[in-house]
Every structure is written in C-alpha cells, then in structure tokens.
Amino acid sequence: MRPAWLREAVEASGLPPPEAFPRDLAADASMRLPVRPVGLKDLTSEKVRQWLAQRGRTVEIGYHREMHGCMVAWEGKGLVFFDRGDGPAQQRFTVAHELGHFFLDHLLPRMRALDFFGDGIRDVLDQKRPATREESLAAVLEGVPIGVQIHLMDRGPTGEVGTGVVARSEQRADRLALEWLAPEKAARQVMQDGPTETQEQRLEQHFGLPPDRAATYARILRREEGRSRFSIVSFLGEDAG
Structure with missing residues (x-):
C-alpha cells in the first residue's frame, strides 16, 4: 500500500494516470506543471551553468561534475536537464527523478507557504524582500525554498530507495518518480503475471x-506488501488474509 505522503503528492501534482507504458512523463509534466525538460549531450554541471548564462540567468553551481540530470528551480518554475547520451530508460528515470525533486522540494512547499500566508509571501520566496519576524518564526516556512534551488543527479550509484544511505529527499524523489512511471497498482499486476524470479x-x-x-x-x-499484511494481521488477528 502506498504511504500517505506519496498518495498526497500524486494527487497534488495534478498529473493524470498514464494512458500507455512506457510513459512519456516529460510531455505530461510539461502540460501540467511549470517545468521544462532540457536535453544536453554529455551533461555536466558546467554545461548547465553555460546554458543558463546564455539565456541571461547567472547561477553559480560551485563544482564541476558529470551527471545524469539536474533540476534548477526558482519562483515556482523549473528546468529539468537530462543527458541525451543516456539510453531511453535512464533518460526516462532521470527526468522523473528530477521532476520529483522539483515538485516535492520546490513547488509543493511553495504552494503550502502561499496557501498559509497568502500572496504576500511570494516576494519573500522570490528574494524580493526579507521575511518579517512573524514570517520567519512561522513553522510553515521551515524547509520552504527561497531563491534559486539546484539539485544534481550524479553519475554512478546513488543508493537504494528506502535505505539509510540515501537522504530523505532522494528516497522520496525516487519513490515518486517510480510511482509516476509505474503506478503501484499496475506494477503489482505486472509482478503477479508471471514467476517471481522474473x-x-x-x-x-x-x-x-x-x-x-x-x-x-x-x-x-x-x-x-509485507508491512500492509502485517498491519492487517495485527489489527484483525492471525486468521486475517
């Protein structure tokens, strides 16, 4: 069973269920969210910096590295960079992962802050004025991104989803990406339609x-699934299920 935060995120994103698989999430997201996918060959942090500079936005990333993808967000809008040299499956997951970061770590906290404070907080989030003392003390502003936000998806292992090795934001971005690309109900059906080993x-x-x-x-x-069955048994007794 999907955790509550994941159900809420899927609903809040407004992305419709996929009509076919593999899903073209980049196209779906571009129509529903204020985000634009950008494919660059042999992606590096320096290429992202140059691409932005050529379009009048100066962003200092601070280090140079190769990567599968990168998310840059500000003022409720985002760019999702991915390496056009990667295979289709890796590109698909990279876009989904960075979209997950854009929505969970930038857009959703911003939406909650605007809902709590009203439109007057927008200039604080966009670094056009400092927060008042009351605004600074409000718990709702904790974790809300202010100014430009950057996330890099390095090449190489990033750890497994759900393990202590990966930061909480990475776990959630991965889990939301997988839910968008392979919704749990459909994924469980695929897993059931054949032997366990495949x-x-x-x-x-x-x-x-x-x-x-x-x-x-x-x-x-x-x-x-194991946690769900354990919870049912704990509530109803050993005869449940």
Whole structure:
C-alpha cells in the first residue's frame, strides 16, 4: 500500500494516470506543471551553468561534475536537464527523478507557504524582500525554498530507495518518480503475471525502467506488501488474509 505522503503528492501534482507504458512523463509534466525538460549531450554541471548564462540567468553551481540530470528551480518554475547520451530508460528515470525533486522540494512547499500566508509571501520566496519576524518564526516556512534551488543527479550509484544511505529527499524523489512511471497498482499486476524470479525483468520491460531501478522497485513493493499484511494481521488477528 502506498504511504500517505506519496498518495498526497500524486494527487497534488495534478498529473493524470498514464494512458500507455512506457510513459512519456516529460510531455505530461510539461502540460501540467511549470517545468521544462532540457536535453544536453554529455551533461555536466558546467554545461548547465553555460546554458543558463546564455539565456541571461547567472547561477553559480560551485563544482564541476558529470551527471545524469539536474533540476534548477526558482519562483515556482523549473528546468529539468537530462543527458541525451543516456539510453531511453535512464533518460526516462532521470527526468522523473528530477521532476520529483522539483515538485516535492520546490513547488509543493511553495504552494503550502502561499496557501498559509497568502500572496504576500511570494516576494519573500522570490528574494524580493526579507521575511518579517512573524514570517520567519512561522513553522510553515521551515524547509520552504527561497531563491534559486539546484539539485544534481550524479553519475554512478546513488543508493537504494528506502535505505539509510540515501537522504530523505532522494528516497522520496525516487519513490515518486517510480510511482509516476509505474503506478503501484499496475506494477503489482505486472509482478503477479508471471514467476517471481522474473518480476524485475517484467517491470523493466513493461515500464521502461533502468534494470537497477526495476529491481529496487520490486523490493519496495514486496516490502510495502509485507508491512500492509502485517498491519492487517495485527489489527484483525492471525486468521486475517
């Protein structure tokens, strides 16, 4: 069963359920969210900086590295960069992961702050005026991004979703990305339609996921199913299920 925060995020994003798989999330998100995907070959942080500078936005990233993707967000809008040299599955997941960061770490906290304070807080979030003492003390402003926000998806292992190795924001961005690309109900059906030993491969092929992400997702769904059954048994007794 999906955790509550994930159900809320999927609903709040306003993205419709996918009509076909693999999903073209970049196209869906561009129509519903204030975000634009940008593909660059051999993506690096320096190429992102140059791309932005050529369009009149100076952003200092501070270090140079190769990466699968990058999210840059400000004033409720975002750019999601991905490496056009990556394979289709990796590109698909990179876009979804960075969209997850844009929505969870930038747009959703901003929406909550605007809902709480009203439109008057917009200039604070956009660094056009400092926060008042009352605004600064408000708990709702904790974790709300102010100014430009940057997230890089490095090349190489980033850790598994749901482990203590990965920061909470990484876990959630990965989990939301997987839910957008392979909704839990559809993913569980794919896993059930065949032998256990090929579940990961079926997720990979049906939803167009990178092999490591398909394997991770299969483990997540098995773990969540186990927790769900344990909770039911704990509530109803050993005869439940």
